[in-house]
Amino acid sequence: MPKLITLPSPFRLVIHPIVDYVLKVEKDNPNRTVAVVIASMVEHHWYHYFLHNQRGQMLTALLLLSGDDRINIINVPWHLKA
Numbered sequence: 001m002p003k004l005i006t007l008p009s010p011f012r013l014v015i016h017p018i019v020d021y022v023l024k025v026e027k028d029n030p031n032r033t034v035a036v037v038i039a040s041m042v043e044h045h046w047y048h049y050f051l052h053n054q055r056g057q058m059l060t061a062l063l064l065l066s067g068d069d070r071i072n073i074i075n076v077p078w079h080l081k082a
Helices: 015-028 046-051 055-066
Strands: 034-042 071-079
Touching (some): 015 034, 034 055
Parallel strands (some): 034 071
């Protein structure tokens, strides 16, 4: 059964604690697939993308480079209000 895990992170440093946790879960469960749901912000205008930090893309890239094929990444669009 899926569980929602909340990780504490000081000073908005969110990427490395998440990557470390996902890799730990992957190592602790060698016979299971790990799914990571990442919200991607969808802006009203294309030029608003430059105003927001692209943490979701960075997290996706680090998980793809650090993990193996048992880590599944699910990108969910999150539409911001105009």
